[in-house]
Amino acid sequence: MKIAVMGAGAVGCYYGGMLARAGHEVVLVGRPAHVQAVHEHGLWLDTLHFQERVRLQADTEAHAVHGAQCVLFCVKSTDTESAGRAMLPYLADGATVLSLQNGVDNAERLQALLQRPVLPAVVYVAAAMAGPGHVQHFGRGELVLANSPTSDQLAHAFAAAGIPVQISDNVAGALWAKLVLNCVYNPLSAITGQPYGQIVNSPGLDVPRMMDDIVQECLAVARANGIVLPEGTAEAVLPLAASMPGQISSTAQDLARGRHTEIDHINGFIVRRGEALGIATPANRLLHTLVRLLEQATRVAGGHPGEQGAA
Numbered sequence: 014m015k016i017a018v019m020g021a022g023a024v025g026c027y028y029g030g031m032l033a034r035a036g037h038e039v040v041l042v043g044r045p046a047h048v049q050a051v052h053e054h055g056l057w058l059d060t061l062h063f064q065e066r067v068r069l070q071a072d073t074e075a076h077a078v079h080g081a082q083c084v085l086f087c088v089k090s091t092d093t094e095s096a097g098r099a100m101l102p103y104l105a106d107g108a109t110v111l112s113l114q115n116g117v118d119n120a121e122r123l124q125a126l127l128q129r130p131v132l133p134a135v136v137y138v139a140a141a142m143a144g145p146g147h148v149q150h151f152g153r154g155e156l157v158l159a160n161s162p163t164s165d166q167l168a169h170a171f172a173a174a175g176i177p178v179q180i181s182d183n184v185a186g187a188l189w190a191k192l193v194l195n196c197v198y199n200p201l202s203a204i205t206g207q208p209y210g211q212i213v214n215s216p217g218l219d220v221p222r223m224m225d226d227i228v229q230e231c232l233a234v235a236r237a238n239g240i241v242l243p244e245g246t247a248e249a250v251l252p253l254a255a256s257m258p259g260q261i262s263s264t265a266q267d268l269a270r271g272r273h274t275e276i277d278h279i280n281g282f283i284v285r286r287g288e289a290l291g292i293a294t295p296a297n298r299l300l301h302t303l304v305r306l307l308e309q310a311t312r313v314a315g316g317h318p319g320e321q322g323a324a
């Protein structure tokens with residue numbers, strides 16, 4: 014397939030690199046420094062299991078999606094509409110668009126803008142840009158796709174590239190389950206500057222109980238919203254820290270770089286839906302407000318380079 018990656022950050026580069034390595038024609042749409050590095054040296058795919066330089070195309074402009082049979086839409090939630098408008102004139106009629114983004118409503122927002130189906134996907138990967146043209150993989154890498162006429166074909170192609178894929182009739186529930194994890198770890202890692210393992214294993218502090226306050230608010234909002242969450246969603250929160258103890262959240266990475274975070278689409282989303290549904294969400298409101306305050310402060314200060322991010 015010809016595959017375009019709209020938003021070639023860590024997530025887009027990891028999946029784009031894996032697909033290019035498997036022989037697909039891949040083009041990355043990303044920032045100028047990254048595109049230049051890929052043009053000159055290829056993409057350095059630095060994973061837990063191998064290190065390999067992959068040759069693929071790269072461009073800074075949305076016209077690069079022209080002719081793609083599949084578009085991996087990997088931009089930040091805050092850029093969904095602007096990036097969607099930019100690529101709209103160049104989308105092939107039969108192209109499959111996958112939203113590989115944090116948050117639960119990006120596919121819906123993008124679909125409304127494009128006026129064509131957008132396939133939501135749940136992404137479970139820890140990856141980061143270690144520098145221009147260099148993506149580093151820290152763990153996992155599986156996808157959950159919504160059921161659609163093209164899902165089986167995509168799952169087969171992705172699996173052949175070393176990307177495990179599950180097709181689900183309840184992708185909305187899976188997206189919300191991931192939102193619960195993000196509502197806990199993304200702001201806590203950003204506020205403290207600490208990795209997941211250090212946050213959970215803090216002597217003298219009842220961090221698990223505080224995390225459960227966040228989780229229970231999210232679950233109440235999800236239920237009131239008619240979402241059927243996968244069994245064990247709440248129980249999966251603490252073990253995540255043990256599975257990736259050194260991980261720093263993507264929100265922490267954005268703060269460190271002085272960039273806009275996705276916190277409005279994580280804890281902020283829970284707060285807004287809670288208000289609409291008459292459900293109090295004080296823990297999520299506090300975290301959302303603190304991250305927004307830090308975001309303002311780091312942008313004024315200019316930020317500094319971050320190291321890791323998790324999708």
